[in-house]
Amino acid sequence: MRRVVVTGIGIISPLGIGAKTHWNNLLSGKIGVQRITAFDPSGFPSQIAGEAPQFKVNDFIPKSYRKAAKVMARDIELAVVAADDAFKDAGLQSKAYTETSTLEVNRFGCNIGAGLINCDLNELTAAMYTARDGNKLDLHKWGRDGMQQLTPLWLLKYLPNMLACHVTIIHGLMGPSNTITCADASSHLAIGEAFRTIQRGHADLAICGGAESKVNQMGLARQTLLGRLNDGDNASPQTAVRPFDETAAGTAIGEGGGLLVLEEYEHAKARGAKIYAELAGFGASQDVYKVTTPNPDGHSYGMAIKKALADAKVSTDRVDCMVPCGLGIASHDKAELAGLRFACGDDLQKIPLAPIKGQIGNLAAGCGVEPATAVLAMVNNTIPAAVNTRKLPAGVKLNVRTEPRDAKVDVAVTTVYSLGGQNAALVFKRV
Amino acid sequence: MSRVVITAMGWITPMGHDIDAVWKKLLAGDSGISTTSIFDASTFPTTFSAEVKDFKLEDFVADTSAHQSVGRNTRFALAACSQAWKAAGLDRAKLDLDRVGIYLGSGEGSLDFDAYTAAALTGWKDGATELDSVKWAGIALERMNVTRELEQEPNMPLSHLALLTGARGPAFNCLTACAASTQAIGEATEILRRGDADIMIGGGAHSMIHPFGVTGFNRLTALSTYNEQPTKASRPFDANRGGFVLGEGAGMVILETLEHAQKRGATILAEVVGYGSTADAYRITDQHPQGEGAIAAMQAALADARLTPADIDYINAHGTGTKENDGNETNAIRQVFKDRAKQTPVSSIKSMMGHLIAAAGAVEMICCVLAIRDQILPPTINLERPDPECDLDYIPNKSRPAKVNTVLSNSFGFGGQNDTIIVRRFCA
Numbered sequence: 134m135r136r137v138v139v140t141g142i143g144i145i146s147p148l149g150i151g152a153k154t155h156w157n158n159l160l161s162g163k164i165g166v167q168r169i170t171a172f173d174p175s176g177f178p179s180q181i182a183g184e185a186p187q188f189k190v191n192d193f194i195p196k197s198y199r200k201a202a203k204v205m206a207r208d209i210e211l212a213v214v215a216a217d218d219a220f221k222d223a224g225l226q227s228k229a230y231t232e233t234s235t236l237e238v239n240r241f242g243c244n245i246g247a248g249l250i251n252c253d254l255n256e257l258t259a260a261m262y263t264a265r266d267g268n269k270l271d272l273h274k275w276g277r278d279g280m281q282q283l284t285p286l287w288l289l290k291y292l293p294n295m296l297a298c299h300v301t302i303i304h305g306l307m308g309p310s311n312t313i314t315c316a317d318a319s320s321h322l323a324i325g326e327a328f329r330t331i332q333r334g335h336a337d338l339a340i341c342g343g344a345e346s347k348v349n350q351m352g353l354a355r356q357t358l359l360g361r362l363n364d365g366d367n368a369s370p371q372t373a374v375r376p377f378d379e380t381a382a383g384t385a386i387g388e389g390g391g392l393l394v395l396e397e398y399e400h401a402k403a404r405g406a407k408i409y410a411e412l413a414g415f416g417a418s419q420d421v422y423k424v425t426t427p428n429p430d431g432h433s434y435g436m437a438i439k440k441a442l443a444d445a446k447v448s449t450d451r452v453d454c455m456v457p458c459g460l461g462i463a464s465h466d467k468a469e470l471a472g473l474r475f476a477c478g479d480d481l482q483k484i485p486l487a488p489i490k491g492q493i494g495n496l497a498a499g500c501g502v503e504p505a506t507a508v509l510a511m512v513n514n515t516i517p518a519a520v521n522t523r524k525l526p527a528g529v530k531l532n533v534r535t536e537p538r539d540a541k542v543d544v545a546v547t548t549v550y551s552l553g554g555q556n557a558a559l560v561f562k563r564v
Numbered sequence: 565m566s567r568v569v570i571t572a573m574g575w576i577t578p579m580g581h582d583i584d585a586v587w588k589k590l591l592a593g594d595s596g597i598s599t600t601s602i603f604d605a606s607t608f609p610t611t612f613s614a615e616v617k618d619f620k621l622e623d624f625v626a627d628t629s630a631h632q633s634v635g636r637n638t639r640f641a642l643a644a645c646s647q648a649w650k651a652a653g654l655d656r657a658k659l660d661l662d663r664v665g666i667y668l669g670s671g672e673g674s675l676d677f678d679a680y681t682a683a684a685l686t687g688w689k690d691g692a693t694e695l696d697s698v699k700w701a702g703i704a705l706e707r708m709n710v711t712r713e714l715e716q717e718p719n720m721p722l723s724h725l726a727l728l729t730g731a732r733g734p735a736f737n738c739l740t741a742c743a744a745s746t747q748a749i750g751e752a753t754e755i756l757r758r759g760d761a762d763i764m765i766g767g768g769a770h771s772m773i774h775p776f777g778v779t780g781f782n783r784l785t786a787l788s789t790y791n792e793q794p795t796k797a798s799r800p801f802d803a804n805r806g807g808f809v810l811g812e813g814a815g816m817v818i819l820e821t822l823e824h825a826q827k828r829g830a831t832i833l834a835e836v837v838g839y840g841s842t843a844d845a846y847r848i849t850d851q852h853p854q855g856e857g858a859i860a861a862m863q864a865a866l867a868d869a870r871l872t873p874a875d876i877d878y879i880n881a882h883g884t885g886t887k888e889n890d891g892n893e894t895n896a897i898r899q900v901f902k903d904r905a906k907q908t909p910v911s912s913i914k915s916m917m918g919h920l921i922a923a924a925g926a927v928e929m930i931c932c933v934l935a936i937r938d939q940i941l942p943p944t945i946n947l948e949r950p951d952p953e954c955d956l957d958y959i960p961n962k963s964r965p966a967k968v969n970t971v972l973s974n975s976f977g978f979g980g981q982n983d984t985i986i987v988r989r990f991c992a
Contacts, residue, residue, distance in 0.1 A: 204848065
């Protein structure tokens, strides 16, 4: 069986642009969850989000690609920025950086998870306004003239596969390409699928993970209607998201992108790449319960983790760090703990847990930041903090700290479940 | 590595909802295309589409209580899956549900159009450059329904199929535009080959026949605007082709490891023997002009199947009826099949049922299996004036009996996604 290693990490998160900045700010205790600045949130009950820093996408793409940047929704921009970080980190001279790239592009795959991309309401509403009948859209006017206000390429801004398409075009990647759209689990599943593609020999390299932004009116409205958000801590966003804490009161929307460069082990060695970790195990499963809520029995979630650990041939007593989903929604956290317990038994109390959403919010399909963080924990032998997890519910015993800690990390696990019941786990091992 | 077989199929299409009834219509060269009725498209550049008609979820799923307010895509997915599940004779009580997975290539659900447009227009005023988010939130939070909003997420068909079947194994939705469900069936095959499941439900569901869906494709000038004669509008490979016809629907297949299928005495319809996936890496708006990605996808699928072009009896083309696709696809087939290209029959069922977008590949693969079952090839209708650029045997206008053992099916998506899958008559 071909072994697969991580040779590049790319991140844009509410803690910063670039994997190094994200990691340093994560350890220094910075909180990326703040009052929303992208639009006026005061009409919403929850007014906070993990917003990525301001950036200009043109700074992250070749000059020749600037025209195409005009049809990138923010989700696409986040993926493009994270991909640039990952390629540079991996030392891969793609066609974005040199006219004489020697990459074997047919052996380079791409699998970038994406969400339901929301339209830019300013652009669409300005067009609709020309075809209005009171507060309704007059379809006759719209069909005749209104739609002409939209740029011809309007649709292409919002197709979920455009994250992968722009990245493959910018970097010239022609291998197997896929786009997983399973909400919060998209990134983990995309990394797992890219892992399999390399294992079975259909590619030697792949860029994989995911990106999404829910920091827009529709993103916030949907999560509000679903009752997933903390709407009682607008004045104190720093402590609003409290995974597994007894006072957990909802999560916060977020945005970001996390991508890994995966590479076949011999290929990485041959080109002298720096090798961060081996991706040794992947497991996926589905809840059969309700589409809105994780199953409180934890069976399927636990099965995904068990499958990933078995795939990596690692027992639970060897797990040195786990980055769980940890949404900070009390009922969801409880169901997650049932799944973790199903998979890890009594070892769960010993495994250092690093639920990082307290610092970044929920990046949804951009949760690829979490596997990337798990790899960084291994590289740096440091377990990130659970900054807002101060008191566990009665009867719950977990190994969490409000400060980061040094520890030998030879095995790092990351787990996720989606709104919709898809579950995934990844196991990284030191090479 | 396990061999992977197809043991049952189901679909909801613009030409009907029963495998054999729709197949009969396809062989007769019928059309499922007519004036759009889902919304008033009378002033749109394109006023017709291939709609699913006379469809009630209750005819397929007895208890729909867990599936209220779902999108059209999910309704189609549930009905198609239910057909396939029943045809396969599967009983959840007898299955190890942790080893039953789902891999779909489904699109997003239906927008709550009235609430969406009302909130947006309320938040705007003359001369505005930016939405009034406070006003918008007031209307949106009052008028939008939580379930209808959630059901727009593209993973919802997948989540509902899990509720329908009890499947708890590996579960994915990929959304690679028009290539999605071919990719889903290909990736589901890989999961079974690896031994990570015994059964995979594979397929896709999609509907973009709504005002903004048609707007998007009309602005791209991708749709045919032959409003005078909708049944003549989808003209793959014809010199007068002028764009594709938007369709909707779902196709689902039950995939199993050969061992699992044989053990339970299942009817084996065909074997999935090859899968290839590539990216053009060219432009988001155009296919690679030399068809590099399409060529590579077909070659990868052939290599995966350990077959040569001489082994392929029929090509189910992506064949959208756009100027660009049909010329490029023809050229790509020529490059891969070389001296076999003109002898290998090719057709596009999109000439009859339009383009089901994410669901297209699954529905087309079902046709491939039926072609093998019945030894007959579906036609490309509306092929009246040959295009010198398109010089292959497209099975014009009339179905054709043929010896069909091995079939290759192409699906290409916006942004340069290419997927090819090969199915073969099952031989032990």
